[in-house]
Amino acid sequence: MNLICPECKNKVDLTRFPNLAPADVIECDHCGITLGIENISGEEVTAEIVDEGK
Ligand SMILES: [Zn+2]
Numbered sequence: 001m002n003l004i005c006p007e008c009k010n011k012v013d014l015t016r017f018p019n020l021a022p023a024d025v026i027e028c029d030h031c032g033i034t035l036g037i038e039n040i041s042g043e044e045v046t047a048e049i050v051d052e053g054k
Pocket residue numbers: 005006007008009010028029030031032033
């Protein structure tokens with residue numbers, strides 16, 4: 001599966017998340033931002049930046 005971080009535009013390593021599903025929350029391993037999974041369609045994964053209220 002492929003996910004491009006909406007913040008840093010790098011490819012996020014999803015091999016750490018073998019059971020990834022929509023509404024899961026992961027962390028970008030490049031910029032450390034928190035991402036909420038929106039949709040998984042085949043190999044393409046989309047995510048949105050989660051506002052942690054900082
Ligand atoms: Zn990132």
